[in-house]
Amino acid sequence: xxxxxxxxxxxxxxxxxxxxxxxxxxxxxxxxxxxxxxxxxxxxxxxxxxxxxxxxxxxxxxxxxxxxxxxxxxxxxxxxxxxxxxxxxxxxxxxxxxxxxxxxxxxxxxxxxxxxxxxxxxxxxxxxxxxxxxxxxxxxxxxxxxxxxxxxxxxxxxxxxxxxxxxxxxxxxxxxxxxxxxxxxxxxxxxxxxxxxxxxxxxxxxxxxxxxxxxxxxxxxxxxxxxxxxxxxxxxxxxxxxxxxxxxxxxxxxxxxxxxxxxxxxxxxxxxxxxxxxxxxxxxxxxxxxxxxxxxxxxxxxxxxxxxxxxxxxxxxxxxxxxxxxxxxxxxxxxxxxxxxxxxxxxxxxxxxxxxxxxxxxxxxxx
Amino acid sequence: xxxxxxxxxxxxxxxxxxxxxxxxxxxxxxxxxxxxxxxxxxxxxxxxxxxxxxxxxxxxxxxxxxxxxxxxxxxxxxxxxxxxxxxxxxxxxxxxxxxxxxxxxxxxxxxxxxxxxxxxxxxxxxxxxxxxxxxxxxxxxxxxxxxxxxxxxxxxxxxxxxxxxxxxxxxxxxxxxxxxxxxxxxxxxxxxxxxxxxxxxxxxxxxxxxxxxxxxxxxxxxxxxxxxxxxxxxxxxxxxxxxxxxxxxxxxxxxxxxxxxxxxxxxxxxxxxxxxxxxxxxxxxxxxxxxxxxxxxxxxxxxxxxxxxxxxxxxxxxxxxxxxxxxxxxxxxxxxxxxxxxxxxxxxxxxxxxxxxxxxxxxxxxx
Numbered sequence: 129x130x131x132x133x134x135x136x137x138x139x140x141x142x143x144x145x146x147x148x149x150x151x152x153x154x155x156x157x158x159x160x161x162x163x164x165x166x167x168x169x170x171x172x173x174x175x176x177x178x179x180x181x182x183x184x185x186x187x188x189x190x191x192x193x194x195x196x197x198x199x200x201x202x203x204x205x206x207x208x209x210x211x212x213x214x215x216x217x218x219x220x221x222x223x224x225x226x227x228x229x230x231x232x233x234x235x236x237x238x239x240x241x242x243x244x245x246x247x248x249x250x251x252x253x254x255x256x257x258x259x260x261x262x263x264x265x266x267x268x269x270x271x272x273x274x275x276x277x278x279x280x281x282x283x284x285x286x287x288x289x290x291x292x293x294x295x296x297x298x299x300x301x302x303x304x305x306x307x308x309x310x311x312x313x314x315x316x317x318x319x320x321x322x323x324x325x326x327x328x329x330x331x332x333x334x335x336x337x338x339x340x341x342x343x344x345x346x347x348x349x350x351x352x353x354x355x356x357x358x359x360x361x362x363x364x365x366x367x368x369x370x371x372x373x374x375x376x377x378x379x380x381x382x383x384x385x386x387x388x389x390x391x392x393x394x395x396x397x398x399x400x401x402x403x404x405x406x407x408x409x410x411x412x413x414x415x416x417x418x419x420x421x422x423x424x425x426x427x428x429x430x431x432x433x434x435x436x437x438x439x440x441x442x443x444x445x446x447x448x449x450x451x452x453x454x455x456x457x458x459x460x461x462x463x464x465x466x467x468x469x470x471x472x473x474x475x476x477x478x479x480x481x482x483x484x485x486x487x488x489x490x491x492x493x494x495x
Numbered sequence: 496x497x498x499x500x501x502x503x504x505x506x507x508x509x510x511x512x513x514x515x516x517x518x519x520x521x522x523x524x525x526x527x528x529x530x531x532x533x534x535x536x537x538x539x540x541x542x543x544x545x546x547x548x549x550x551x552x553x554x555x556x557x558x559x560x561x562x563x564x565x566x567x568x569x570x571x572x573x574x575x576x577x578x579x580x581x582x583x584x585x586x587x588x589x590x591x592x593x594x595x596x597x598x599x600x601x602x603x604x605x606x607x608x609x610x611x612x613x614x615x616x617x618x619x620x621x622x623x624x625x626x627x628x629x630x631x632x633x634x635x636x637x638x639x640x641x642x643x644x645x646x647x648x649x650x651x652x653x654x655x656x657x658x659x660x661x662x663x664x665x666x667x668x669x670x671x672x673x674x675x676x677x678x679x680x681x682x683x684x685x686x687x688x689x690x691x692x693x694x695x696x697x698x699x700x701x702x703x704x705x706x707x708x709x710x711x712x713x714x715x716x717x718x719x720x721x722x723x724x725x726x727x728x729x730x731x732x733x734x735x736x737x738x739x740x741x742x743x744x745x746x747x748x749x750x751x752x753x754x755x756x757x758x759x760x761x762x763x764x765x766x767x768x769x770x771x772x773x774x775x776x777x778x779x780x781x782x783x784x785x786x787x788x789x790x791x792x793x794x795x796x797x798x799x800x801x802x803x804x805x806x807x808x809x810x811x812x813x814x815x816x817x818x819x820x821x822x823x824x825x826x827x828x829x830x831x832x833x834x835x836x837x838x839x840x841x842x843x844x845x846x847x848x849x850x851x852x853x854x855x856x857x858x859x860x861x862x
Contacts, residue, residue, distance in 0.1 A: 315695070329825075332830075360852075
């Protein structure tokens with residue numbers, strides 16, 4: 129699985145793996161792909177530095193990347209407390225009532241919300257970047273379109289390629305104009321933030337729109353045949369996120385969440401605004417159902433919604449409140465039916481890709 | 496583009512083209528694919544016989560098929576008048592008000608609704624089939640799952656293969672159990688009735704579920720690279736519907752509808768119940784917007800909705816009420832940007848498929 133882009137990046141497979149877990153990201157890089165660590169959960173730069181140090185030690189000198197969540201235009205100087213003050217009391221009550229209905233206790237005294245979406249905040253994201261630029265990153269990806277111009281310049285100054293996610297050809301063009309090097313075309317079926325255009329249609333549209341910039345196909349890709357499909361659509365690589373959630377390295381394997389992921393079918397996800405305020409595909413749970421309920425207060429816009437639910441999600445996780453327990457995940461969750469190591473997953477992906485191309489050769493009369 | 500299935504059917508390309516236009520279906524068969532004529536608009540068997548006679552004369556002995564809309568379980572003896580009586584007056588008023596707001600006049604005296612979705616009616620569908628079985632069809636497809644068991648038996652008795660559309664692996668399994676020969680896995684991005692699972696995820700799921708039955712990939716396929724992607728996913732053929740709407744043979748090229756199709760982007764479709772009562776992807780128009788409006792009465796279940804809007808759709812078409820004018824079409828509408836002959840479209844599809852496979856060969860290191 130070699131393309132011009134994989135050659136430039138010095139990776140064996142044109143396979144990009146997004147994950148919030150350093151152990152998974154490092155294992156993807158060691159297996160010949162490019163592991164991309166999600167930074168959104170790091171509210172403290174020290175914590176990010178610790179994990180990047182670990183990555184540095186465990187990637188055998190292979191390239192890896194970092195994924196941030198940074199709007200191109202940010203409101204400078206806005207603090208978490210400012211945003212917090214904008215959240216209506218009725219929404220806070222709804223969160224508490226929903227948790228109480230499922231017996232979820234408050235955080236223990238002194239407990240902190242571990243999982244939060246505060247990376248979008250100017251200060252937090254910039255502190256993350258100040259830390260990140262100390263490391264020899266191969267790629268800086270942004271989940272919310274192009275990073276601000278000065279961040280792109282700084283990345284380029286460090287020899288770091290910049291990637292940005294796009295859900296439409298229009299967005300992709302904007303990213304190209306902003307100076308990004310790689311566009312990740314993220315289809316409707318993907319986990320996390322998605323638009324409404326499916327990967328099958330979106331990928332070639334984005335490839336055409338930003339040509340000659342390289343495009344990664346994302347969304348609906350969790351097998352070798354899906355990789356072949358993504359590359360057939362003109363992509364120079366594939367971007368996989370969901371598939372790593374049930375790897376041994378993700379460390380979820382003993383938890384109730386892994387059980388839910390292994391049991392879920394492709395129809396068990398929902399594209400909901402309840403996580404961040406923007407539509408993000410995730411496991412359908414009693415929690416997402418509550419937010420979709422017309423009798424509820426509805427979701428708030430980004431960034432209010434993310435701040436509103438951050439502590440609740442931590443409490444759900446810590447209490448292992450199974451009916452409420454969820455995660456961003458794509459429609460390929462239906463295919464995730466065993467816990468394996470990252471290397472075994474990559475081996476199966478590359479072998480499946482090879483089989484799919486051989487089969488296409490026969491169909492085309494080449495073999 | 497040869498697979499075991501295309502060999503069995505005696506077609507040159509594993510390419511199935513669904514269309515309501517006999518001239519398009521015949522041209523697809525002549526170009527080496529399998530043209531499948533949509534029967535739903537034929538309320539009179541004589542009209543269907545006339546068009547099948549024409550197909551017979553214009554397909555140069557190549558195989559072709561027919562697509563009906565037949566629920567597996569039908570309520571026998573229910574007439575159009577019975578159904579008509581179940582439609583609430585408020586819904587009829589909403590239709591008239593919406594048409595009036597756009598200046599759409601009533602049908603001329605003695606005018607008949609040409610376009611109607613009455614094929615689902617036991618009597619109409621059975622009359623269609625009585626006619627159809629007089630012709631040497633290669634394929635009988637059903638858009639609403641497996642046809643009733645006796646219809647499958649009759650088709651098999653005539654040596655006709657039976658195909659059924661499925662939007663989930665569960666539906667596909669049910670179709671296989673009912674005795675269909677081919678499953679059309681129709682993804683979220685397709686035009687017409689669709690589920691929520693995208694083609695990229697649905698196709699391999701259905702292939703696995705019904706193995707060894709052959710599967711056609713449908714939804715999001717309108718180029719050679721998309722064909723390569725669909726076949727990479729394990730399908731034995733691809734099923735294309737939207738792409739033919741802007742062919743010369745479709746005969747729309749002078750109309751306002753063609754202009755709207757050529758101008759539309761991939762984001763200009765909507766999955767709405769306003770056509771039949773079940774979610775069907777179609778061009779977003781002032782008409783679909785009216786039905787999606789929370790202030791409106793909402794849609795009725797199938798078959799009421801189809802009967803409710805049949806005459807209105809004819810009036811919109813006859814009056815060329817541009818803002819209301821629409822059609823079922825998939826997300827690939829964004830790619831439909833010129834009017835060409837069917838042969839030119841098929842040539843481009845097969846050449847694009849060949850290019851995509853060659854590119855995959857290079858990525859896999861085969862060439």
